[in-house]
Amino acid sequence: MKLKFKINKCYLLVHSLNQLVLPFEEWVNLQNRLWEKYQKAYYSITHHPEVAFVQDEPFQGFDITVEEIKKLVKDGLESKEFNALLKEAEKYFTELKKQWEANGKKALAILTELSGLNFPNDEITVLITHPSYCKGFSMPSDKIISIGYLEDWKNASISYLCHEIMHLYTLNTPIMHALIQLMTDNELRIRLNNEGKYFIFEELPKNNSSYLYQYFGKLRELERKIYPYWQDYLKDRKGRTIQDLEQEIKLKLK
Numbered sequence: 001m002k003l004k005f006k007i008n009k010c011y012l013l014v015h016s017l018n019q020l021v022l023p024f025e026e027w028v029n030l031q032n033r034l035w036e037k038y039q040k041a042y043y044s045i046t047h048h049p050e051v052a053f054v055q056d057e058p059f060q061g062f063d064i065t066v067e068e069i070k071k072l073v074k075d076g077l078e079s080k081e082f083n084a085l086l087k088e089a090e091k092y093f094t095e096l097k098k099q100w101e102a103n104g105k106k107a108l109a110i111l112t113e114l115s116g117l118n119f120p121n122d123e124i125t126v127l128i129t130h131p132s133y134c135k136g137f138s139m140p141s142d143k144i145i146s147i148g149y150l151e152d153w154k155n156a157s158i159s160y161l162c163h164e165i166m167h168l169y170t171l172n173t174p175i176m177h178a179l180i181q182l183m184t185d186n187e188l189r190i191r192l193n194n195e196g197k198y199f200i201f202e203e204l205p206k207n208n209s210s211y212l213y214q215y216f217g218k219l220r221e222l223e224r225k226i227y228p229y230w231q232d233y234l235k236d237r238k239g240r241t242i243q244d245l246e247q248e249i250k251l252k253l254k
């Protein structure tokens with residue numbers, strides 16, 4: 001498996017318009033300018049793609065928005081705010097590439113051992129975003145990962161890269177996702193750093209009704225629930241893969 005690090009400017013721009021966290025304070029000025037100038041296009045590439053369907057004639061909105069989106073992207077790419085963002089993304093790109101060159105081989109070996117999977121010899125494109133977003137995303141059909149994480153603990157980005165690699169090769173069920181969290185965010189991190197413990201992450205506020213908080217809150221509960229099965233698997237895999245373990249847990253939790 002080979003990771004090819006890359007900055008895709010259009011992706012970086014649109015991804016950055018979609019975040020709840022700003023990469024830096026002035027970014028909101030660009031968001032406001034683009035929204036005022038290209039309202040419909042802006043909605044369609046951020047959180048409201050349904051604007052293309054608001055007219056009585058279905059799909060009519062698409063013809064208008066595609067042209068508008070092109071103009072919006074062009075304007076965005078030429079802005080001073082994007083230029084500043086690009087510089088920060090380039091800095092993160094250099095750091096992450098360096099880290100992967102130093103530790104990637106070791107991380108992949110641990111991942112192979114923990115998952116029991118024979119990873120194909122794919123070339124994976126890693127699109128670098130911005131560390132403030134603390135977000136990873138994977139697109140299995142195109143073997144693409146996008147990543148931007150604060151290095152708030154040693155080897156954080158490497159562990160999260162491995163997390164996304166696992167998403168490329170497994171189905172995203174709640175049990176598998178919880179297993180990936182145990183495998184990469186916990187066990188792999190500890191092995192890479194030669195120290196540390198499980199479940200170091202902050203508790204999520206239970207009263208926050210946002211979808212993400214609800215989803216990750218439940219995921220963390222599930223992680224603790226299946227932790228004994230995971231520990232058992234770590235002691236002796238008995239030839240099983242992570243996918244076998246997922247099926248076993250699924251039956252046991254029924």
Ligand SMILES: [Zn+2]
Nearest residue numbers: 163167177180
């Ligand atoms: Zn995930």
